Amino acid sequence: MLWEIEISSKSGPDREAEHALAEARMCRLNSLATVRSARSYLIEGSLDNAQLQQASGVLADRVVEQVTVRSLPDHSEAGQTERLLNVLFKPGVTDNVGATATKALQELGFEVERVSTCRKYWVNADSNESEVERFASRVLSNDSIDRVLFGPLQLTSLAVGSEQDFELKHVSIRDMDDEQLKTLSQTGQLYLSLTEMQTIRDYFRELERDPTDIELESIAQTWSEHCSHKTLAGRIAYRDENGERHFENMLKETVFAATQTIRKNLGDADWCVSVFKDNAGIVRFDDKQDVCIKVETHNHPSALEPYGGANTGLGGVIRDPLGTGLGAKPVCNTDVFCFASPETGFDSLPPGVLHPRTVMRGVVSGVRDYGNRMGIPTVNGAVYFDDRYLGNPLVYCGNVAMIPRGMSEKEVHPGDYIVAVGGRTGRDGIHGATFSSAELTHESEELSGGAVQIGNPITEKMVHDVILEARDRRLFNAITDCGAGGFSSAVGEMGEETGAEVWLEKAPLKYQGLTYTEIWISEAQERMVLSISPDKWDEFNALCESEGVEATVIGKFTDTKMLELKYQGESVGSLAMSFLHDGRPPVIRDAVYSPPEERAVNLDSETIEHGEVLRKILASLNVCSKESIIRQYDHEVQAGSVVKPLVGIANDGPSDAAIIRPDLSGKRGLVISCGMNPHLGDADPYWMAASAIDEAVRNCVAVGADPERIAILDNFCWGNTERAETLGSLVRAALGCQETAVAYGTPFVSGKDSLNNEFSYVDGETSRTISIPSSLLITALGQIGDIEKAVTMDLKSAGNVLLLIGETHNELGGSHFNLVTGRDGGIVPRVDFEKAPKLFSAVHELIDRGFVRSCHDLSEGGLAVTLAEIAFAGGLGAEIQLQKSGVDATVELFSESNTRFVLEIPSEHLADCHNVLEQAQLPAAVELGHVNESSELVVRGSDGTVLIQDSLKALKQCWQEPLSRF
Known part of the structure; x- marks a missing residue:
């Protein structure tokens, strides 16, 4: 049976309703005169009214809140003076509060199957119907994750998904012509080029068979821009005012080359440990510990669902150091955001675009909630505004973590179990990696809602604790995070040198009804993949059980150099690791840069x-x-913050950088800062890059960091690099990075790029595209020998x-x-x-x-x-x-x-x-x-x-x- 426990305030202001009404005023929804709100829990299970009253004591504070219990469907009629709107998560979207309530009630002995949450709003009945619908879609909900039900709830069950009969699907790619290949790439959300699709077709023609759907998806995830960085690592013919230059691998020949040059110059004094080969970069800290750092972007998901996108952006980057080497302990976070002006008029928004204020609030609260609940201080960051970020905000999230010396390497052994740890797998995040490689349009919210995930920091904290304990016991041989591409990228990368056999039906699911392909490519959050020797499995599993963390064997690593995917004992996919990782044809593009003409600024002193x-x-x-x-x-948690984000006599001045002390018994500190100025990119991307590095370094130096021990990271966020001019500006910025880093002796230790950051829409009969400014974030990790000198x-x-x-x-x-x-x-x-x-x-x-x-x-x-x-x-x-x-x-x-x-x-x-x-x-x-x-x-x-x-x-x-x- 399905019940609803509705909870509202007994007295005092209704802050949620006040906020919603204020947003309605900004949207010029003037017929909405009154709004009131409540929250409710929808509970499915075998409970009577007395038990529900008892359960409500767990869910509500009866001192200040009043509770109403009713059975569903609700047969009461709508009120004469108010209209009711119910906002619920769409089926399959992670409901963390509902999941926690389910577990709590079950542990108290209540026969509860599942619990979902609902937000309820009542508006005056004489409000304009079209304005109420706009209020529901623009203010109260986000179509990527929410659904709005009008009137009394008529639900009869909360069940999501149902058992499906197994059906192995093939894609008839061998007989497709070029136009059909392009259509398949787009409609199937593979987002691969024609040359890449032709390469896949030719591969399966040689095998004399068509690919299964899971094989095609595996290739698409692995070859995506997000996972393979194929543009920056591609062949580029670059031309500027100095002539023409050819790159076989642009990233390797610029950013990577800078680090190689610096390390060679350092010789035996080299303090880099691991760069550009694991989930995060690692450098020396002291004689006991090394330090990891990684900065990622989560732009497209944050454009669709700002809270969930930013929330999982931070959760994902925390898992990067946790999955580096044999696991690093996070000690602080950093974040940088780029938005359009919060004063943007609602009437000027293109279709499919959330208001910048909505995006801003969602992004900030998403990062806030994840970091605070994980108990990791957020100590550094920046916020930039430019109207060109409308429709495509940028969300950079970073994490710094400590790893014991000697634990920076890992190795998969054939015969090891493939073990999934942490969150369960659902449909959240389907096509996340390929979606992140595509341009956003006014249809993205509808087509790619599945690419948005919702995070659970409590689950990740539990996984974090288990991993670090297991690391210290030497219970696993290798680990990586389950991020973009889900199991497909995690297992595919770990087994690249060996081979892997995966039993997809073994993966723990959030609900029934997932296909074998959805299980494989889902980007459900808080999951890690480990390589564990069979003789260590029992001890590892017992450790997980003792901490309430789910661990499951989903396959084994082999020595076949093949990726074998099975479901219920039947083969659903078989790919050579060599084709998966090395078969992608190189991207070959032209790039051109023409410096704008320099003009003097009018400095008539009489007008200034x-x-x-x-x-x-x-x-x-x-x-x-x-x-x-x-x-x-929270920038104080873990007690290591030395220089805070805000300083001064009233603790409200802008600090240049943050300093934290990762080891409270010592005086050595880490310094974290950043540098970025997109406006300079309009003039010259080369000097924008040089200026960003200079700013990040001088921010570090300003608080006391040793300039000879500063490592940096690059995060390129650019527009559509298929245009030669756009790619040319990116190459020019990379050259600026290379030459500045070498001159300063600041090695790049990690990085990430995010391309196709554009938003296209139709204005009347005109197609328009908003491209972000060329945006390069440089993050600096410095060190100070004695924090007392800061x-x-x-x-x-x-x-x-x-x-x-x-x-x-x-x-x-x-x-x-x-x-x-x-x-x-x-x-x-x-x-x-x-x-x-x-x-x-x-x-x-x-x-x-x-x-x-x-x-x-x-x-x-x-x-x-x-x-x-x-x-x-x-x-x-x-x-x-x-x-x-x-x-x-x-x-x-x-x-x-x-x-x-x-x-x-x-x-x-x-x-x-x-x-x-x-x-x-x-x-x-x-x-x-x-x-x-x-x-x-x-x-x-x-x-x-x-x-x-x-x-x-x-x-x-x-x-x-x-x-x-x-």
């Missing part, structure tokens, strides 16, 4: 009010405070001297000055490859020797923004006078030249600082002025003219207000 420009930049979305987001994350960016003491370290050039191209004043043109910031490493070393020496009280890098907004931030973060004023007579003050204040810092130095150490720079053969530091006890920032020109004079309170308010109500 420097103080007003500063306020505008501080209030711009890319510069303003992200405190309303940061405060949602510095933060906030001013510390009146009387101290402020020094500008680094050279300022007329580089306003892509600047925030241009952005807020409506100007364009200018030279994009460049990097001096010879001076920059020397300057980083000099700043590190100054910090390490204790000469520096505070340090802040110059980035968005240039010197003016840096001065404002250090002043209001420290609650101290500053009197500044620019020194360069004859140089435009606007350039001095707002240029975004790279490799610059403002240091706060006690006067007694001023000579020491100048000496360090002189010995490094660097330009002398500029003495800007002094810290004082006032509550103002005053900046004068070289002639003494006041350019900026503003109160710290006003500047801080400008900076804090834009996203304060998020």
Whole structure:
């Protein structure tokens, strides 16, 4: 029998209803005058009313909530004054709260089969019907995962799926012509090129048979852009202003080559352990532990279902280090998001696009909930805004983890069991890997809803604990996470050198009715795959049972070099590992880049009010405070946070980087930072890449990291690289990465690319495409030998001297000055490859020797923004006078030249600082002025003219207000 337990507040505000009504107002749904809400549990099982009343005590707080119990279907009539809307998950979508409630009630002895959750809303009956439907689809639900039922619930069962008769399916590919191959690729959501489809057809012609559906899906998952990085690793003929260059493997010859060069230069001092060959990069930390880092993207799922997409994006990247070597313990998270403006008008949204505010809230809460519930601090990140992210937001999630020395290698042995651990398999995530390789359109929400997954951090935490205990007992030989492509990629990759035989009917399922192919390619979350010797299985299984974690043998590794897939004893797939991993034809593409013509920026001083420009930049979305987001994350859990995301006298200033202490018994720390500026890519992707690396490194150095021990990661997010111009900009950025990394001695240890980040839709009779700006995120992992020497960016003491370290050039191209004043043109910031490493070393020496009280890098907004931030973060004023007579003050204040810092130095150490720079053969530091006890920032020109004079309170308010109500 099916019952409903409805729960609502006894008194006090109905926050959920208030929020929904406010969103309705923003959508101009003016006929909705009133909204009230409740939540309910739908319970299927053998219970009577008395037992349900008892069960409701587990599900509701009767002190502040009231409970109504009714049987379903509900035969009551709709009210005369209100319309009822019920929002439920679609069948098959993971309902974590429902699953937890099921388990809790069963453990208490109630005969419960399953529980689902429901959100209920009542709106005034005289509301416009079309507006109510829009309210349901735009505000209350997301069609990717939700369904809305109007009126009293008429459900009779919560059962999902049913037993199906086994039917082996073949795809008649051998007789297909090119047009039919292209149609199959698109309609079957394989998203492979014609050449790839022809290669598959020819392979099976040689075998004189047609592929089964599972074989075709296995190839598509393995050959997807997401899994194989085939564009970046492809053959490219690149042409720019310097001529033509050919790459056999572009990624290998640029980013990978940079690391190889650096490691060769280091020789015996090489501190890289494992790079570009496992789920995460590994570098040396101390004599007991190494450190892993990985950053992934989860863009397309987050565009469709922001909460679930970001939630599982973080969950997946946590499993990357956990599946690296023999398993690493996560110690912190990092995240970077790119959205369109939250002020975007609802009426201007293309079809199939969620509002940026909805996307933003969902993404932030998805990352928040997963990280917080896993007990992993989120310590670093950034948020960027550009209207070109409309329809295709970017969600970067990263994880840093510690692994004992000597546990960075793994090896599959023929005869080992293939063991699945953790979550059960459902239809969530079907075609996730191939979907992530395709362009989004206004139909993506309908066609690819199955590509969205819902995560369960509690399950992952249990898996995490079991894996680390099993690692220390040496109970398995190899491990990997079950991410994109599900079992198909996890088992396929682990068995590449050996072979594997999989018994698909053994996989634990969330519900009945999955086909053998769905089991194989599902991307259901919180699953790991291990290689376990038969003689270790019993001990491993007992450990899992003791922690409530499900572990199942689903096959064995072989020595056949074949992937054999079986279901109920019958072969459903047989592929040579060589074809699966090496049979894909290389991508061969042309790439071209034509640098735009440089134009001077109009700097008519009579039209520039420097103080007003500063306020505008501080209030711009890319510069303003992200405190309303940061405060949602736990950055203190595990007790290792040394420098937090927010610092200063009121703990609300923008930290350059985070420092954590992974071993609480030691003083050595990890430094995590990032660098990114998509606006520079519009001017020149090469210098955008160089600037991103410079920013990530200088953020690390600004808090005390040793520049000689900084590792970096690249995450390329680009548009459709089948266009030669788009691919050309990506190649140019990769070249910038290579040359900058070598010059700085910062090896790339891992990376990820996400291509085809575009959104296409039809506007009337016109087809339109929104392509994201070329977006390169550089994440830096630094180290500090003694955390007690760390510095933060906030001013510390009146009387101290402020020094500008680094050279300022007329580089306003892509600047925030241009952005807020409506100007364009200018030279994009460049990097001096010879001076920059020397300057980083000099700043590190100054910090390490204790000469520096505070340090802040110059980035968005240039010197003016840096001065404002250090002043209001420290609650101290500053009197500044620019020194360069004859140089435009606007350039001095707002240029975004790279490799610059403002240091706060006690006067007694001023000579020491100048000496360090002189010995490094660097330009002398500029003495800007002094810290004082006032509550103002005053900046004068070289002639003494006041350019900026503003109160710290006003500047801080400008900076804090834009996203304060998020």
